Amino acid sequence: MDEHGTCGQHDHAHAHPHGPVRTAELVARAERLAQDLGLQFTTLRRRTLEVVAEEGRPLGAYDIAERLSVPGKRVAAVSVYRALDFLTEHGLVHRIASRNAFVPCEHGHGAGESAVFLICRSCGSVDETISAEIERSLDRTLAQAGFKPASRIVEIEGECGACQGRQGVE
Amino acid sequence: MDEHGTCGQHDHAHAHPHGPVRTAELVARAERLAQDLGLQFTTLRRRTLEVVAEEGRPLGAYDIAERLSVPGKRVAAVSVYRALDFLTEHGLVHRIASRNAFVPCEHGHGAGESAVFLICRSCGSVDETISAEIERSLDRTLAQAGFKPASRIVEIEGECGACQGRQGVE
DNA sequence: GCCCTGCCTGTTACAGTGTAACGACCGACC
DNA sequence: GGTCGGTCGTTACACTGTAACAGGCAGGGC
Numbered sequence: 001m002d003e004h005g006t007c008g009q010h011d012h013a014h015a016h017p018h019g020p021v022r023t024a025e026l027v028a029r030a031e032r033l034a035q036d037l038g039l040q041f042t043t044l045r046r047r048t049l050e051v052v053a054e055e056g057r058p059l060g061a062y063d064i065a066e067r068l069s070v071p072g073k074r075v076a077a078v079s080v081y082r083a084l085d086f087l088t089e090h091g092l093v094h095r096i097a098s099r100n101a102f103v104p105c106e107h108g109h110g111a112g113e114s115a116v117f118l119i120c121r122s123c124g125s126v127d128e129t130i131s132a133e134i135e136r137s138l139d140r141t142l143a144q145a146g147f148k149p150a151s152r153i154v155e156i157e158g159e160c161g162a163c164q165g166r167q168g169v170e
Numbered sequence: 171m172d173e174h175g176t177c178g179q180h181d182h183a184h185a186h187p188h189g190p191v192r193t194a195e196l197v198a199r200a201e202r203l204a205q206d207l208g209l210q211f212t213t214l215r216r217r218t219l220e221v222v223a224e225e226g227r228p229l230g231a232y233d234i235a236e237r238l239s240v241p242g243k244r245v246a247a248v249s250v251y252r253a254l255d256f257l258t259e260h261g262l263v264h265r266i267a268s269r270n271a272f273v274p275c276e277h278g279h280g281a282g283e284s285a286v287f288l289i290c291r292s293c294g295s296v297d298e299t300i301s302a303e304i305e306r307s308l309d310r311t312l313a314q315a316g317f318k319p320a321s322r323i324v325e326i327e328g329e330c331g332a333c334q335g336r337q338g339v340e
Numbered sequence: 341g342c343c344c345t346g347c348c349t350g351t352t353a354c355a356g357t358g359t360a361a362c363g364a365c366c367g368a369c370c
Numbered sequence: 371g372g373t374c375g376g377t378c379g380t381t382a383c384a385c386t387g388t389a390a391c392a393g394g395c396a397g398g399g400c
Binding site (some may be wrong): 118121155157161 | 278
Binding site for chain 1 (some may be wrong): 360
């Protein structure tokens, strides 16, 4: 429950070392959220969220559509986009702008907070962290420029710790 | 050269506090750079840079292609992409990931440094700033996560100072 | 001169990304 | 029942980006 308060330090959820984000947990959060706000957490939205959560790396909308499709029943990308609109709007998944792809939200943070995405060029994994320090310096810079922020995108490409270890690649 | 007079006749929303990037200056920088590194600053690359520099807002590759084309001679988008690859690689233009569009580099900074882009939702202008403070906090967060950064994307969407002033619509 | 090589450009083709528009369905509410 | 709003299916289309191949052009070696 009390996820917001305890996350003050550098205690962030590492999802990838252990495997994918807890799908069930994310779905439960979505259900609570829909309940509270009177929104519809439909089957398509739930399945889209599950597919994104179960993948260990960013998924494109068409990849998601393909995974949602079964021989008799094809899910069109446009439907996936609408589901993703819903999910991103409520902070359940994030869009990785530099990849045109989507990842599950690893934190319980609200949509207002800004996350930093660490994208590994070697293994393609994406880690999400939050730093109050970065937010502070961003706020300061924005205030100085007289700019009123609405949404923030911070994406760092590079090499994750695990991939630096096994240097040479397979 | 009169820098302000060039915009007098048109009422386009004009992005930069200091006026549009000086095209000639940017071209001169490119020429020096090509000279120093033994690279070819070809006509297509120069004209692409000029088109991007003269626009007050981010331009898509196809927009650039259209501006470069003349009735008899059409420039294909793929050529523009190659020119843009060259220009971004050498820090002459930047790609705005959240818009799939390109802006001229307003600073003389090297490719290593990371810029912060302030994208105005109202007028579409993009301002580029650099903050040592933000870089420091990013570095600290990355080091803590054991992540080795290669490139950084920081894009803030919101409302620029000028648009906050004239609140409503035009 | 001639060929070879490397780089740039033109062209075609195609895959991926994203949105607009219309219609049908369904549940809620009068 | 009828209306209204939201979701979804479907089609169509525009935009973004890359692969692959061919031609052109300059420089270097013979």
